[in-house]
Amino acid sequence: MEESDAQCIKREVLGIGDRRKHHTRKATPLRSHAKEPDTHHRLYRFRFYPTEEQAEQLARTFGACRWVYNEGLALRSNAWKQHQVNVDFAETCRALTGWKQAEETAWLKDVSSTVLQQSLRHLDQAYQRFFKGQAKHPKRKKKGRSRDAAIYVRTGFTWVEDPERPGTGLIKLAKQSQPLDIRWSRALPAGTVPVRLSVTRDRAGRYFVSTLVEERIPPLPAAFVPGSREPKALGVDLGLAALVTLDDGTKLDHPRLLKRYAEKLSRLQRELHRKVRGSKNRGKVRRQIARLYALIKDVRRDMLDKLTTRLVRENQVLVVEDLSVATLMRAARGKGRRRKARLNQAITDAAWGELLRQLRYKCEWYGRTLVIVDRFFPSTRRCSSCRATGPKMDVSVREWTCAQCGAVHDRDVNAAVNLRDEGMRLYWLVATGLPPGKKMPMVIKASELEECLLAA
Ligand SMILES: [Zn+2]
Known part of the structure; x- marks a missing residue:
């Protein structure tokens, strides 16, 4: 198909405006400028309390973002299905201009256009992940199912720093007349200007604003084993009996508070199943569950934040297993188990995901190396x-x-030690292959080791 034919189809069949009319409009790149050395993007999240007017305006904004996302999705997937034409981000933006001018969707004008564009950007990112085979085809966003969220780029809000309390200040969103009533639980770095805001409402009805700032975070001095030049390494085993086991034998579990929440959650889940679908009481229980989930998430995030900061500060190399090991193990065991067990499992899984996420970005901030060991590495079975590699073991075996050689092992501690040793093997493999003067990569992934070595 000729390029011009494709353009024609796009314009006429899909109702996208003519490019010539908009040739002056350019899509703003997400990260346009180069970051200074040691600066990292960092998110700070604050709760805020909207006025009635703001809450209404935000509800319209969330709804419009969802609508635009779904409409963009329909446009892109129909163009492909019917005409094998690929519609890109810039073209969906032009379509958006058309929707705003249409009479039946004129309400879109009540919402900042940069916010709506970000929704299309978000869709585009979902498509890019799909094209790379990293994710499934994007799905429609459903009210009440998808999280309510709106992204405001630099032109979508104003920020005035409070001279008396640097790092805090006034944030006013586009199309709103009043600044947000933010609870500044901590200050942003003084003198900073937020790059991007994300305003969300969770299912428990709480509002948050996450501010993305560029912050200079100096790397920590390298951590060595005392009295040597050997980098200090730590093996971290993610498990079911204990959430985290370290190679020195330390075991960390969910705090008691989380366990109590989990019990309450399973009770509410049972209750929910007894309620009639669509009834008022069911809705009430559903909201209670949402609130509890939100609490669990907060407590967990907080606990893991302290833990990961400590681990990253004290060690130069952190070794974990690929998360899919754990998920695979669960898939094999999950069938026919009781509801409560599944629920606890879901909570543990989420904790692992969050733990890895935090380790990853903190290693990058502080100049540490995270080694992710291959999922086929027999961390549990190896002595x-x-x-020597022993036979497969049932999950119930805690000691073997x-x-x-007759050594007696705690299952998880042994695994953590193996992870550390394997991680250090990979670390040295990369370190010795590095050209002089080149820094160690922040993440070494066993499954991508060859690429890592080639790049060096
Ligand atoms: Zn042995």
Whole structure:
């Protein structure tokens, strides 16, 4: 098909405006300028309390973002299905201009256009992940199912720093007359200007504003094993009996508070199943569950934040297993288990995901290396004393004796030690292959090691 034919189809069939009319409009790139050395993007999240007027305006904004996302999705997938034409981000933006001018969707004008564009950007990112095979085809956003969120780029809000309390100040969103009533639980770095805001409402009805700032975070001095030049390494095993086991034998579990929440959650879930679908009481229980989930998330995030900061500060190299190991293990065991067990499992899974996410960005901030060991590495079955690989073990086995050397192992501690050793093997493999003067990569992933070595 000729390029001009494709353009014609796009314009006429899909109702996208003519490019010539908009040739002056350019899509703003997400990150346009180069960051200074040691600056990192950092998110600070604050709760805020909207006025009635703001809440209404935000409800319209969230709804419009969802609508635009879904409409953009329909446009792109229909163009492909019917005409094998690929509609890109800039073209969906032009379509958006058309929707705003149409009479039946004139309400879109009540919402800042940069916010709506961000919704299309978000869709485009979902498509890019799909094209790369990293994600499934984007799905429609449903009210009450998808999170309410709106992204405001630099032109979508005003920020006035409070001279008496630097790092706090007034944030006013586009199309709103009053600044947000923000609870500044901590200050942003003084003198900073937020790059981007994301305004969300969780299912418990709480409003948050996440401010993305560019912050200079100096790397920490390298951590060595005392009295040597060997980088200090730590193996971290993610498990079911304990959330985290370290190679020195330390075990960390969910705090008691989280366990109590989990119990309450399973009770509410049972209750929900007894209620009639669509009834008022069911809605009430549903909201209670949402609130509890939100609480669990907060407590967990807080706990893991302290933990990961400590681990990253104290060690130079952190070794974890690929998360899919854990998920695979669960898939095999999950069938036919009780509801409560599944629920606890879901909470544990989310904690692992959050833990890895935090380790990853903190390693980058502080100049540490995170090694992600391959999922086929037999961390549990291998004896950390003599390196002999034993037979497969049931998950219920907590302690075992090596048939080769007779060493008695705690299942999880042994796994953590193995992870550390394997991680350091990979670390040195990369370190010795590095040209002089080149810094160690922040993340070494076993499954991408070859690419890592080639790039160096
Ligand atoms: Zn052994």
